[in-house]
Amino acid sequence: MNYYSHHIGDYTTDTAHLSLLEDGAYRRLMDRYYTTEAPLPADEAVLFRVVRARMPDEQEAVRVVLAEFFDLTDAGWTHKRCDAEIEAFKAKSGKAADAANKRWGKTGNAPAMPSETAPAMPTQCERNANAMPTNNQEPIPNKTLVPAGTEGGPDGQSSKEPKRSKPSPTxxxxxxxxxxxxxxxxxxxxxxxxxxxxxxxxxxxxxxxxxxxxxxxxxxxxxxxxxxxxxxxxxxxxxxxxxxxxxxxxxxxxxxxxxxxxxxxxxx
Known part of the structure; x- marks a missing residue:
């Protein structure tokens, strides 16, 4: 993404307690997140390099922001708001592309050209014959639809692990x-x-x-x-x-x- 919405009111409310250095670290982390559209590296050395945190106080500011606003996962440091904005951007881009294709009469993929050895197209009679069921034709079994979000879980339960809460000071x-x-x-x-x-x-x-x-x-x-x-x-x-x-x-x-x-x- 080369652009994302910055809601000043929400951002100021959530970050009013940050120091100037921590605020700058947060903006650089978000810029990197939106640019790559992917979680931030979990390796500190790599992350410090990509956000140019070279001094000890700059690196400490990055650690503070990560601990408060990001979640560490197997894929790296993730951010809920950033993920939601990226998904919304992709959905909007996809709709715009579909509308453009319809406007110019384009389809998603061009059909493959038939080879010389490919069978000839069936005639209208053959198509009608193939469509008519015979007496010994076996019924097609019904496919059970699985509700969204329950794939792989026993008895319709979700297979996703519950999200762990972030540690915070007492x-x-x-x-x-x-x-x-x-x-x-x-x-x-x-x-x-x-x-x-x-x-x-x-x-x-x-x-x-x-x-x-x-x-x-x-x-x-x-x-x-x-x-x-x-x-x-x-x-x-x-x-x-x-x-x-x-x-x-x-x-x-x-x-x-x-x-x-x-x-x-x-x-x-």
Whole structure:
């Protein structure tokens, strides 16, 4: 597709919470989707290249938009609204082509030319004879029509698997995000309010993917903000996740007694 409708009101309502960088990433992803009329690549490296997300913050913006607005399937990242627009475009194009063919007296496919060995066309009498049923002619069995959407399913049930819901941050993730922002404000009173969904989603990833607890996340962030080197470099849960191993190692070296005490808590 070289053109698609952009509904400003709907788009603004759905994306008002996005940062400028995330909004730009969303538009590039949609442009790619409509241009290829196919799902986006699931491979991050390939996807970053086609949407020209080269810097770490640009790549993080792409991840945030994919997690919120797209669905990951076997075919790649899909988008409901884009798919609906593409199907509507194809249907409209097909109707326009049919109308043009009728206007100019064209048919869809030209009939094949008969070969020299092809049998001669039957005469009118032969056609009538073939059409008349004989006494020993077996009846043609009725074909059972299968309702649309139930192909392949037992007892008329659909064979399609139910769609899985996208993971989303919990209330506790948002609460932890606000705690982290308060810690950020103590170190930098002029800190601007973040994208709460982005921060809460990064905390969700720390929990579900990396196996961290809310307490561990808040404690490591608080330690980072108290460290002269790490304080200006750790400004968000996403950056905390990226540097987690380095921060944990540095924290263990700086306060081995406290680290050992925390380890004993886990054992007990």
């Amino acid at each position: 209330d506790e993730d948002y609460k932890a995000a606000r705690w982290v922002f308060e810690a950020q404000q103590k170190a930098n009173p002029s800190a601007r309010e973040p994208s709460w969904f982005t921060w809460a989603n990064d905390i969700r990833l720390l929990r579900e993917v990396d196996g961290r607890t809310h307490k561990q996340i808040c404690e490591l962030f608080r330690w980072a903000k108290a460290d002269k080197f790490w304080s200006p470099n750790i400004q968000s849960p996403g950056k905390l996740r990226e540097k987690w191993d380095q921060l944990s190692e540095r924290k263990a070296q700086a306060d081995p007694v406290e680290t050992a005490r925390e380890a004993m808590k886990d054992v007990i």
